[in-house]
Amino acid sequence: MSKKIVIVGGGPAGTIVANLLTKKLKKEEASVTVIDKTGRHVYEPGLLYVTLSDQDPKGIVKDEKDILNKKVRLIVDEATKIDTKRKMVEMKSGNRFDYDYLIIATGARLCPEEVPGLKEAAYHFYTVDEALKLKDALEKFDKGKIVIGVGGVPYKCPPAPAEIACFLDYKLRKRKTRDKVEIHYLSPLPRIFPIESVDPIVNKIFEKEGIKYTTFFNVESVDPKRKEVHSLEGETIGYDLLILIPPHRGSKVIEDSGLGDRGGWVPTDRYTLKVKGYDDVYAIGDATDLPISKSGAAAHYEAKVVANNIASEIKGIESRDKYNGKVVCLCDAGNKAIYMIILQSPLVPDGSIVC
Amino acid sequence: MSEEPKVDRLIDARNTFCPGPLMELIRAIKEAKVGEVIGVLSSDTGSKRDIPLWTSKAGHKLIGIYEKAGYAEIVVQKIK
Numbered sequence A: 001m002s003k004k005i006v007i008v009g010g011g012p013a014g015t016i017v018a019n020l021l022t023k024k025l026k027k028e029e030a031s032v033t034v035i036d037k038t039g040r041h042v043y044e045p046g047l048l049y050v051t052l053s054d055q056d057p058k059g060i061v062k063d064e065k066d067i068l069n070k071k072v073r074l075i076v077d078e079a080t081k082i083d084t085k086r087k088m089v090e091m092k093s094g095n096r097f098d099y100d101y102l103i104i105a106t107g108a109r110l111c112p113e114e115v116p117g118l119k120e121a122a123y124h125f126y127t128v129d130e131a132l133k134l135k136d137a138l139e140k141f142d143k144g145k146i147v148i149g150v151g152g153v154p155y156k157c158p159p160a161p162a163e164i165a166c167f168l169d170y171k172l173r174k175r176k177t178r179d180k181v182e183i184h185y186l187s188p189l190p191r192i193f194p195i196e197s198v199d200p201i202v203n204k205i206f207e208k209e210g211i212k213y214t215t216f217f218n219v220e221s222v223d224p225k226r227k228e229v230h231s232l233e234g235e236t237i238g239y240d241l242l243i244l245i246p247p248h249r250g251s252k253v254i255e256d257s258g259l260g261d262r263g264g265w266v267p268t269d270r271y272t273l274k275v276k277g278y279d280d281v282y283a284i285g286d287a288t289d290l291p292i293s294k295s296g297a298a299a300h301y302e303a304k305v306v307a308n309n310i311a312s313e314i315k316g317i318e319s320r321d322k323y324n325g326k327v328v329c330l331c332d333a334g335n336k337a338i339y340m341i342i343l344q345s346p347l348v349p350d351g352s353i354v355c
Numbered sequence B: 001m002s003e004e005p006k007v008d009r010l011i012d013a014r015n016t017f018c019p020g021p022l023m024e025l026i027r028a029i030k031e032a033k034v035g036e037v038i039g040v041l042s043s044d045t046g047s048k049r050d051i052p053l054w055t056s057k058a059g060h061k062l063i064g065i066y067e068k069a070g071y072a073e074i075v076v077q078k079i080k
C-alpha cells in the first residue's frame, strides 16, 4: 500500500526533501504532502541585498507551489498540533492529515518579545517587511552611532550580523558619510566571528575599516528611551540606530505538541535525523536542536539523508545514510570579498574538524 | 577535583563547531533558574579557555572542569 509522507514546513528543508522524495518514489509507493502556513517561499540570503542593495523583494519570494515538484500535494494551512500517538497532524482549519512518515521542517520563529525593549527599539533584516523598514531608516541616517548585534542564541545564519556590519561600512563609504557614522558591533562570543579559524580575517576587516566592537556582549534588555542596550555580562552601550536580530525559538506547533526542548527545538538524532524516541518522525533544518549552524545549507544536506533513508525503507533496501554535519556558508563583505566557508562537523567519528 | 557535582541539566556539545559549546551554555544559562547547575560536555579545547572567561565576565560560578576520555565536562552554576 502507498505510504503517506507528510512534511510540515515548506522552507528550504521541507521543499528539498519533498522534491527528492517524489523523484525517488513512485506514486504506488508513497504520496508526499507539504503543509505550509504561508504558501510562500522566501530566499532569506537575499534579505541582505533587499536591505543594502536594490534587490526587489519580489525577486526573493516565490510561490511554494511553483518550486515544488508537481507530484507533491501542497496544503496551505497552519499545523496546530502534531499527535504522534495517533500519527496525525491537526490544522487550524480543522482538517487532519494522518501519516506513515512525518518530517518536521518548521524552521525557527522570531521572538522579539523575549528581550525587553527590543521590539520597540530595534530594527532587523530577517523578514522582508523588517528589511524594508531598515533600508528606509538607513537611507535617512547620515550621522550618529549604529549598533549591530543579536538578541539571543541560537540564531540562523551566524555570520549574518558581521556580514551586515561590513556591508554597511562599504555602503556608507560609497555614500561618503562613513566619517560621520560610527559602527559598533556586539558579539556574544569572545571574538567577532563565530568560527574561530575565520575570525582573524574578519578581525582584519574590522580593524582596517574602523568598525568598533565589544565581545562577550549577550543582550539582556534595551532601553528605548535612553537608547541603550544592556548585556547579561553587565555592560551598557548607547546607540542612535539599533540593529538587533531577535531571539529565535522553534515553531509554536512544536511547543504546543510537547515535542520541543526549552527553546522549542526538536531533539533530533545527529546521524539519522530521527526525532529522539520515534522511528517514523524526522526533523530537519532550523527546527532541530542540533548544535550546528542554522542554515539553508545544513537543511539541504539533511534533506538528502532523510529522503534517501525513507525511500530505502519503503523500497525495502537495507542501507542507510548518516548526516555528516556538513554546512557551507557564503559571506559577502560588501566590496571587500566574498568568503566561502565549508564546515564539516565531526559528527561521525572519522570526520575532520575544520574550525 | 574528583567528586563530580550533580547537574540540573547536561548539554552534550561534543564534536560540535560554531556556535559551539559556549553558545549552548549561554543559551542554557538564559533558560535556567538562579541556582541551577549546568554541565557542558565539550571536545573543543577552546571551551576550556572560553567558558571560564565568559562565566567570570557574566558573574556566574565555574564549579569545575572534569577531564574525560577525549572531552571535558565543564560545570557552571547560574548565580544571578
Ligand SMILES: Cc1cc2nc3c(=O)[nH]c(=O)nc-3n(C[C@H](O)[C@H](O)[C@H](O)COP(=O)(O)OP(=O)(O)OC[C@H]3O[C@@H](n4cnc5c(N)ncnc54)[C@H](O)[C@@H]3O)c2cc1C
Residues within 6 Å of the ligand: A008, A009, A010, A011, A012, A013, A014, A035, A036, A037, A038, A040, A043, A044, A045, A046, A047, A048, A077, A078, A079, A080, A105, A106, A107, A108, A125, A126, A127, A156, A157, A160, A251, A252, A253, A284, A285, A286, A287, A294, A295, A296, A297, A298, A299, A328, A329, A330
Ligand atoms: C538574512 C539571512 C541570511 C541568510 N543567509 C544564509 C546563507 O547565506 N546560507 C545559508 O545556508 N543559510 C542562510 N540563512 C539561513 C536560512 O535561510 C535558513 O536556515 C533556512 O531558511 C532554514 O530552512 P528551514 O526550511 O529549516 O526553515 P524555514 O525557512 O524557516 O522554513 C520553515 C517553514 O515552515 C513553515 N511553518 C512553520 N510552522 C508551521 C506550522 N505550524 N504549520 C505550517 N507551516 C509552518 C514556515 O511558514 C516556513 O515556510 C540566512 C537567513 C537569513 C535570515
